[in-house]
Amino acid sequence: MESLYIMVTAIVAWLILCVVMWRLHRAKQHINIATDASVLIVYSSQTGNALTIANRCAQALNLSEMSDVLPLNNLSIEHLSRIKKVLFVLSTYGDGEAPDNGNLFNDRLTQALDESITLEQVNYSVIALGDSSYPDFCAFGHQVNNGLKALKAQPLSELITLDNYDEETTRFSDIIPAWLDLNNTQIDKTQGNSSYNWQLVEREVLNPNCGDELLVKIGLKCLGATPIWQAGDLIDIQPRNSVEIVENWLLKHVFDGSLWLAHQGHQQPLSAWLLERELPEKCYIPVSDLLTQLPYLAKRSYSIASVTENKQLELIIRLLQKDDKSFGLASSFLSHHCKIGELIEGKIRSVKAHHIINNTQPIILIGSGSGLAGLKAQIAARTYAQQSLNENIGAMWLIYGERRNDSQLPINQHLFSLKDTQIDKLSCTYSQGNNYPKYVQDILVADQYIIKKWLDEGAIIYVCGCLSGMGESVHQTLIDTLGQKTLDDLQQEQRYIRDVY
Ligand SMILES: Cc1cc2nc3c(=O)[nH]c(=O)nc-3n(C[C@H](O)[C@H](O)[C@H](O)COP(=O)(O)OP(=O)(O)OC[C@H]3O[C@@H](n4cnc5c(N)ncnc54)[C@H](O)[C@@H]3O)c2cc1C
Ligand SMILES: Cc1cc2nc3c(=O)[nH]c(=O)nc-3n(C[C@H](O)[C@H](O)[C@H](O)COP(=O)(O)O)c2cc1C
Structure with missing residues (x-):
């Protein structure tokens, strides 16, 4: 009995010694790694926006997209503690949740907190992407920001939130923390691809006469050189109001739709300009200010159903019918009121x-x-x-x-x-x-x-x-x-x- 007692005590003592040695080893690592001065960009992105921002920052800083830009799930606390400055670019997904390539990170932060690990030597900023029409706006960005603060990492800026990020209408220099010190020339060089004009060449209703919401196959051909895309990529489409909606709005607000207006180097009648603009219920804007004050309709994203080699960009659209029986704007534009042969503006988003x-x-x-x-x-x-x-x-x-x-x-x-x-x-x-x-x-x-x-x-x-x-x-x-x-x-x-x- 006594020898058993001695054996158990020895094992327990050995285990305690192992834990102490392991903790000492980690603490030592902490001291060595704190001197690393590199910048790391970490993203968490479901549909590519956060990754685009991360890559543009990397390009402007002459960092490698391959080694200096990481999905959040690939970042361990150990690795994080070795980096002096980290930019997190994090979108929110689901109901205030992490995108799939960031969904393991919060547990790592919690575990680090349990183990009393601190990240005092880590300086960071968070750019959080979201959409304020969701109840938990930018929730995941906030969660990670709070987790990092709890581990005593040092914020280099306030958390930056981006609502419904659109690369084309956002000035890059407005959305990045000042410490990144990117000059405008570098930023301009990293501007993403511009939009293309696509001609609607094919439309087929896949479920006619069913009484269901229509499912419609759309074929688009690019005017000019066709851009390259891969399976999994999206296209962001600029929707247009129907002519009827614009005419009714002009009548209601007593504007002359045939009035020619010049804006950003183009001239066309007011009725044509308004096809792409939001048309509010109430409008007290003078006609001369309409084009500067009425926002463009928000773009909608669609999964591309073909590959570049098919020579035609295919979409499959569900016509959205809402509870009040009205139809969704972009889905009715694509499945109904855009005519075969008309042009549609769309930008490919690589995911x-x-x-x-x-x-x-x-x-x-x-x-x-x-x-x-x-x-x-x-x-x-x-x-x-x-x-x-x-x-x-x-x-x-x-x-x-x-x-x-x-x-x-x-x-x-x-x-x-x-x-x-x-x-x-x-x-x-x-x-x-x-x-x-x-x-x-x-x-x-x-x-x-x-x-x-x-x-x-x-x-x-x-x-x-x-x-x-x-x-x-x-x-x-x-x-x-x-x-x-x-x-x-x-x-x-x-x-x-x-x-x-
Ligand atoms: C990654 C992704 C891929 C998709 N792929 C497909 C697909 O392959 N096929 C398909 O049928 N649908 C797809 N959708 C859904 C599609 O983008 C549209 O939401 C859908 O067609 C309904 O749009 P709507 O304009 O007809 O309806 P609406 O009700 O007019 O708008 C739908 C949504 O657009 C946004 N929106 C509307 N107005 C504004 C505004 N003023 N400012 C900001 N946002 C606004 C809101 O989120 C709104 O809920 C996809 C969506 C995403 C995010
Ligand atoms: C299915 C889905 C769920 C979303 N849920 C939220 C949310 O809960 N809160 C929020 O702020 N934004 C939400 N968004 C908006 C995205 O965060 C926003 O579109 C962002 O720009 C996407 O960035 P990404 O392309 O890097 O994933 C959601 C978007 C989608 C498509």
Whole structure:
């Protein structure tokens, strides 16, 4: 009994010694690393805005986009403590949550706090992107800012918030903290791509006569040299009011729409200028000030459904009908009142987080409704790689949900044709009707063992479509069937990609 007691005491003493040595080692590391003077830019971005800002800062500072710009999930507390100045560019996603490439960081901050680690030597600023129409405006930026403060990191500026960031209408020098010391020449050099004019060349209703919100396939051709984009990228479209809406507004406010006005080097009638402007219910602005005071309509983002090599930019648009039965502005512009042959202004947004590097891995494509757009782009990229570049590509399984199960509907014809010519496996669900499975997440449960087998063979899961409803349910179902840890690991390996909105 006595020898057992001595043994246990010895083990406990040894364990305590290990912990003390480990803590001393960490403290020593702290002192050594505090002298590092480098700048690091860390981003957390779902649809590419925060990454664009991070990259532009890096270019202007002559930093390397490869090594000095990191997704937040790749930043450990250990690494952070080695950097003297850090710029965090963080967007908020979901309901006040982190984007997928930043969702592990708050736990690291909490753990560091539990371990009484301090980051006194770290100086930082946070640029937080968000949209004030969401209840938790810039919540994730605030969370990280508060976490860093709690660890005693030193803020170099107040938290900077950007509401509904639009690269074209934002002066870069207005949004970056002063300590970055970027001069305007450097900033101008890093200006992003400008907008292009796209001609509407094709429109097909994919679910006619259904009584459902329309799902419409749109084909756009670029005037001039076609810009390059990849599967996973977005296009930000400048919507226009219908002619009817503008005419009614002019009548109501007693303005002469035929009056020619000059603005920013162009001249056209007032009625043409107002197509792209917000038209408030009440307006007391004199006609001479209308063009400087009425804001442009906000751009809307759309997943691109094709790849550059298809020579046509394809979109799949759901016509949004609101509770008061009115239609959404951009979706009705694209699916109705923009005429074939008319021009549409649109800017491509590269979303690195959605790019798949290795087409040889199998892929499980999951989505519903307009989410087919992002899934089709991934299929198009692989098909091009196989047919035109003779590359080996991994198997493709499309799990897709729409509303009605009618084989005559163009949407279903498109799906069957994909199955016949491009993809290996198609699983469809229809929410209206008595059949089961009803939703894509039901397929994920029913086929969970097949999904696990695909994952064991290296498959990527790519989800595209609405976040509320489909995206959230798919995410929860994957947590339930695969486990949170597996899903986190897949995300870190770029094998669980969410292109959801
Ligand atoms: C990353 C991403 C990808 C998307 N991909 C697709 C797709 O492939 N297919 C598809 O059908 N839809 C897609 N959407 C949704 C699309 O962007 C539009 O929200 C949808 O078409 C409805 O727009 P609307 O103009 O018709 O409706 P509206 O109700 O007029 O506007 C919808 C939203 O636009 C914003 N908005 C409106 N007015 C303003 C304003 N004055 N200032 C700032 N913001 C304003 C608000 O967020 C509003 O909720 C995507 C969205 C995102 C974020
Ligand atoms: C599905 C979705 C959810 C969002 N949720 C929030 C939110 O809760 N709070 C907020 O301030 N902004 C929210 N936003 C707005 C984004 O933060 C904003 O569009 C930002 O510019 C996106 O930056 P990113 O492209 O780097 O992801 C949301 C945007 C989307 C598409």
